[in-house]
Amino acid sequence: MDERQAQSAFAALSQGTRLRIVRMLVKAGPEGMAAGAVAAEAEVSSSNVSFHLKELEHAGMIAARREARSIIYSADYDTLRDLIEFLMKDCCAGHPEICTPALAKSCCAPAPATTKRKRAYA
Amino acid sequence: MDERQAQSAFAALSQGTRLRIVRMLVKAGPEGMAAGAVAAEAEVSSSNVSFHLKELEHAGMIAARREARSIIYSADYDTLRDLIEFLMKDCCAGHPEICTPALAKSCCAPAPATTKRKRAYA
DNA sequence: TCCATAATTCAATGATTCTTGAATTATAGG
DNA sequence: CCTATAATTCAAGAATCATTGAATTATGGA
Numbered sequence: 001m002d003e004r005q006a007q008s009a010f011a012a013l014s015q016g017t018r019l020r021i022v023r024m025l026v027k028a029g030p031e032g033m034a035a036g037a038v039a040a041e042a043e044v045s046s047s048n049v050s051f052h053l054k055e056l057e058h059a060g061m062i063a064a065r066r067e068a069r070s071i072i073y074s075a076d077y078d079t080l081r082d083l084i085e086f087l088m089k090d091c092c093a094g095h096p097e098i099c100t101p102a103l104a105k106s107c108c109a110p111a112p113a114t115t116k117r118k119r120a121y122a
Numbered sequence: 123m124d125e126r127q128a129q130s131a132f133a134a135l136s137q138g139t140r141l142r143i144v145r146m147l148v149k150a151g152p153e154g155m156a157a158g159a160v161a162a163e164a165e166v167s168s169s170n171v172s173f174h175l176k177e178l179e180h181a182g183m184i185a186a187r188r189e190a191r192s193i194i195y196s197a198d199y200d201t202l203r204d205l206i207e208f209l210m211k212d213c214c215a216g217h218p219e220i221c222t223p224a225l226a227k228s229c230c231a232p233a234p235a236t237t238k239r240k241r242a243y244a
Numbered sequence: 245t246c247c248a249t250a251a252t253t254c255a256a257t258g259a260t261t262c263t264t265g266a267a268t269t270a271t272a273g274g
Numbered sequence: 275c276c277t278a279t280a281a282t283t284c285a286a287g288a289a290t291c292a293t294t295g296a297a298t299t300a301t302g303g304a
Contacts, residue, residue, distance in 0.1 A: 246303105252298080252299070253299090254296090255295100258292080268284090
């Protein structure tokens with residue numbers, strides 16, 4: 001991920017509705033959510049959700065697929081991961097020790113095999 | 123870091139000049155850079171750099187201190203780290219396995235075994 | 245085919261945000 | 275005190291972004 005892509009990703013996440021949508025889709029997992037469901041949960045109009053979904057798609061944060069009459073959106077984990085890496089590279093540039101605590105505190109430790117969706121982080 | 127702070131951080135980083143300034147200051151380290159030096163390296167006017175530095179400061183991405191006639195700006199590593207953590211929490215929410223590669227590929231890998239853990243940037 | 249549903253597109257408006265240059269504040273040196 | 279330097283503030287205009295509602299496209303079922 002280059003600076004231009006990162007900037008585009010940051011812009012996508014810098015808007016309240018869009019940030020909520022991304023978090024929503026990340027939690028929804030690979031199955032994703034229909035545009036209408038996103039609009040309902042985010043409490044915005046359908047045209048407005050379309051606008052924001054398009055922005056997010058253009059920034060590579062989410063992907064779309066058609067399923068019958070619905071269009072299903074899902075988080076693009078690769079881009080999120082790349083964005084994290086971009087920040088880490090920046091943060092660590094010449095100063096790796098500063099960034100390390102982020103790893104220690106991160107929730108990415110081996111997942112406990114749970115059946116129910118529950119808070120994986122504290 | 124809550125959603126509101128994260129949004130503010132993303133907004134700060136979503137502007138080309140500001141993103142370059144942050145990267146510049148991260149590389150500059152704790153000593154930081156004077157506003158004028160930032161303006162010169164970013165190739166923008168002094169009033170414009172002031173505007174962007176203020177935005178970054180307001181978002182908690184950088185800190186300012188006066189030194190004689192200059193004002194020295196330096197990256198706020200804590201906020202950067204918090205932002206990475208915020209993204210990781212989001213990315214991992216319910217799907218830890220997806221995020222893990224970011225750790226493996228990160229530059230923050232095994233800190234060289236220094237004799238003791240000390241805060242290099244106080 | 246006709247209708248209902250799901251979603252997007254479009255144009256207009258409103259709201260933020262960026263940039264610019266002139267005026268202002270703060271500091272140091274002669 | 276006067277001048278030069280470093281930086282910020284301010285107001286105006288330009289540019290970008292967000293929201294709204296009406297019109298449009300696409301799909302599936304009766």
